[in-house]
Amino acid sequence: MGYLNLILTLLITMISTPLITGDEALSSLVIAPHCSSMCGNITIPYPFGIEEGCYYVDQYNFIKKSTIMGLKCDRSGNLPKLILGENIPVSYIDLTEGEIRVNLNMSFNCYSQGESQRWHSTWVNLVTFTLSSTKNKLVATGCDTYAWFTGFRHGMQYETGCMTKCHSLNSVADNDCNGVGCCEASIPDGISNITTKVSSFDNHTSVAFNPCSVAFPVANDSFTFLRKNLTQGLGFYSDFPLLPVVFNWGIGRQGCSEAQEQGSCLCKNNTICSDLEPDQVGYRCKCKDGFTGNPYLPQGCQDIDECKGANECEKTEYCTNTDGNYICECPKGYHGNGTRTDGCVSSSKAWLTPVIITAGIGGSIIILLVVSFLLHWRNGERRIKKLRESFFRQNGGLILHQKLSRMDALKIFTAQDLENATDKYNEINIIGRGGYGIVYKGIIENNQQVAIKRSLKVDPGQVEQFINEILILSQINNRNIVRLLGCCLETEVPLLVYEYINNGTLYDHLNDEAKVPLFTWNIRLGIATEVAEVLAYLHTTITTPIIHRDMKSMNILLDECYTAKVADFGGSRLVPVDQGQLATMVLGTLGYLDPEYMQTSELTEKSDVYSFGVVLVELLTRKKALSYQRPEIERCLAMHFLLKMKEDRLFDIIDKNIANSQGDIEQIKKVATLAKWCLFLKGEDRPTMKEVAMELEGIKRMNKHPWQDLKSSLDQENDCEYLLLGIPKDDDGTSGSNSGKDSDLYKPSSFSSSLAGGR
Structure with missing residues (x-):
């Protein structure tokens, strides 16, 4: 047809x-x-x-x-x-x-006395149309609201969202979508088949003046936030006109x-x-x-016949139209270009413009141009130098220099160093994008490969805290944390230089079918133990504790030996020793966010514990933390996992690649119970990361002989080989067998007894 x-x-x-x-x-x-x-x-x-x-x-x-x-x-x-x-x-x-501009409904969810009156979500099924990333924005309004925007990008599902709260209309300003009463989310290129959903934290019971949560995509030039709209109810939004949205087409x-x-x-x-x-x-x-x-x-x-319209010819009769252009020609007996700036001159008066005069004028012009270029170049160099000095001071460079003079902490790179390392930030060198910046692969002196992160703009009021955080991260001595090598403060946004890890992320390995056969239970358990020890180290060992705040499988890098390297401290917060919790703006990734933190905005170390619990469940199930492609009851992995544990049907959700290994069943059950403990809704009921790390170390040693600790007793090269093969080594360095008596090193810990006590 x-x-x-x-x-x-x-x-x-x-x-x-x-x-x-x-x-x-x-x-x-x-x-x-x-x-x-x-x-x-x-x-x-x-x-x-x-x-x-x-x-x-x-x-x-x-x-x-x-x-x-x-x-x-x-x-x-x-x-x-x-x-x-x-x-x-x-x-x-x-x-x-x-481009094509269309008009779409908004999504809204209105409540009356805590009960939902009406739910309306927006779904646009235009598969080969994509939302314009430069001419649209995603908006949500309300004083008790969170919104999801989902679609498809590069053939994969994409999700983003924002949340907004306010306690009175006095705290909300017209024309200011700043997260109080109104929030915005940006749109990346290539999003199609969009869905918009919106809901409330507590059914608007705490903000009676604001009965509705609203969310929608809209063209940049077509939306103005007014705080009076927060008081409108169901009737207002049911009759609200459609909003324009710009799509790209090809x-x-x-x-x-x-x-x-x-x-x-x-x-x-x-x-x-x-x-x-x-x-x-x-x-x-x-x-x-x-x-x-x-x-x-x-x-x-x-x-186009340019001779019939505006053109540069001196007279209409001098113009000759050509295919796609036109030319100006002087008539016979005249010379010149025939344009308004260089008109036709009678050939009989040519003696008025001798060659010597022309050459003199031309030479003067050339000299003037050369002098102008040199002056412009020198002034340009001065402007660039002053601008870099301004950025250096703005980003805290002077403070950092003072503190570095007393310690050998990290290297300060120049802007030119990092431009050369990344081939002027060529897009082919981009190896990652995240909520806190773009990461480039680069090569610095001695052919050392590094990862260069272009961070978000630093708030001038928080420069001291930013510098302290750089100094603390540079002094962290832990093999399982991506090492900070240096920084550059000569640009508008600071650039951070890290060691380069070459084996991708934990998320990549869990979601790549080709890598799964090599990703054994022992490797997964080892990664979990290393990450838990890192978080315990950050929470309890260093002088000023650090809360990571965005722990997820995408922020766990792996080297060629599957050694875990925790990365992305862009959202981390320093916790003074006399302060147990911090009131902050809620940041993180949906699916990993601590529910208690989302509700109270109070950040504690137990927020990292919850996020780590989700990572444990990912290692057990090889499923994504949040996926709208799954049935609604299975959409949130943490909730689905807890339901299966409650029904005593754990192995319905466990990854079949590890569930079939009978020797690991007891360890899997122990890790699942530990994950359940980490996912308790109340932070006070969860373990500390130190307790989690100790429990994982105990689980790791179940049924294992002392000489089977591959990652500590063998050299690194052979260690990688035997780790991939899953074969232990004897004391003499040769491959051993699994025969022999079971070890009695593993003893039941306080963790097991606490669960038995009904925690």
């Missing part, structure tokens, strides 16, 4: 093309005479259309109904409306930028080269074909300079 429509379209085009000539061709937007170019006051240019044969259909997409170029003109009301997909109104289509699902090779490319005469951004699919056409028209029509773009 798709091929039949294509052939029909081409036949109509061949018949109609000779009829579209001259000025009519310049203004034509549709592919055939029978095609409508307007719906109400909305222009419909090809490749869009509303009649059969009037819009582009991807010949490689055999399900015709899935095309996104076919629109509908709804003439049921007083003013016709242009509709896209499932009843989505269209307000504007842009051929040049490849032609087909192939790039220019592939489409041109197959002969399906719509870019014809006098047009340029451009591939879209990597996060988008398809391509776009545009007219070459000097041409105009609709670049998607078979006849292509038509030449």
Whole structure:
């Protein structure tokens, strides 16, 4: 059916093309005479259309109904409306930028006396359209609100969100979406098929003046936050007008080269074909300079006659139109360029401009340009130097220098050092993006590979705390923490230089089917033990304790020996010894966030314990902490795990790759019980990280002979080899067997007895 429509379209085009000539061709937007170019006051240019044969259909997409170029003109009301997909109104289509502006409902959840009155969520199923990351934002409003925005990016599910609380209208300001009454989330490139959901922390029982939670994507130029809207109820939002949202579109699902090779490319005469951004699919056409028209029509773009409009020629008769351009020519007997700035001069007066005068003027101009360039270059160098000095002082460089003069802590790099190391921050060197910055791979002196993190902008009021945190991290002496090598403070945002870890993250290994066979239970248990010891070290061993605040599998790096390296301290907080908890803005990753911390905003060391408990469950189950692709009851991994434990059906959720190993069953049960303890809702009921680390070390030694401790008794090279194979070594360095008596090193700990006591 798709091929039949294509052939029909081409036949109509061949018949109609000779009829579209001259000025009519310049203004034509549709592919055939029978095609409508307007719906109400909305222009419909090809490749869009509303009649059969009037819009582009991807010949490689055999399900015709899935095309996104076919629109509908709804003439049921007083003013016709242009509709896209499932009843989505269209307000504007842009051929040049490849954008389409549509109007969408907002998501809202309204409450009355603590009970939900009505829930409405937004779902936009436009698979090959992507939200414009530069012209939209994600917004949530309310005084007791949290919102989720989900979609697909690079074929994988993407999730983000924000939350907002306020206790009175006096704390909220108009036109200020700052997290109090209103919050925003940014949109990355390539997001499609979006869903918006919104809910309340406590059903608005604590903020009676604000009955509704609201969330929506919206164009940047179309939303103004007003605090009076927080007092509106269900009726207000039910009748609220649709909000404009900008989507990007392209032609087909192939790039220019592939489409041109197959002969399906719509870019014809006098047009340029451009591939879209990597996060988008398809391509776009545009007219070459000097041409105009609709670049998607078979006849292509038509030449602009510049001689009939504004041009640089001295006189109209001097202008000659060319294909895509024009030239100015002097008539016979005259010389010059024929332009307004260099007009035609009679050849009989040529003696007035001898060569010597021309050469003198030209030489003077060259000298003047050279002098100007040198002065500009010197001034530019001074400006750059002053700007870097300003950033250095702003980011606390002077304070850092004073403190480094008393210790050998870390190296301060120059901005030029790190530009050279990353090839001027070339995108091919990006190895990670996170909530606190972008990470680049770089090579510094002695060919040492490093990871360079471009952090978020530092608050000038917190420079002292930022410097203290850098100094403490640089002095941490723990083999399982990614080592901070130095920093650069000459740029607007500080740059941090870390050691480079080459084997990816724990998240990568858990979610890569090809790596699972090598990712044995012993390796997973070893990683869990090392991470627990790191957190215990941060909480109890160092002089000023540190709360990590974003512990998750993506922040656990692995080297070639599967040694865990905890990373990303961008959101960490220092805890003074006389202060047990901190009141902070809630930061972290959904699925790992401590529920008590989310509700009270009070950060404690037990928040890290909860997040680590989720990591333990990931190691046991090989499932993501939060996934909207799973059934609703299984969406949150921590809650689903606790339910299975309560039903005594633990092995329904355990990863089959480790559950089939009978020798590890008892260890798996012990770790699962420990994870359950870490996930208690009240922080005071959870263990400390020191208790967790001790318990994991005990579990690790169950049924293990003293000579089987691979990671401490063998050299690193052979250690990696035997760790991957899962074979212990004898004392003489040769591979051993599992025969022999079971060790009695493992003894029941206080952890087991505390659980038995009903904790």
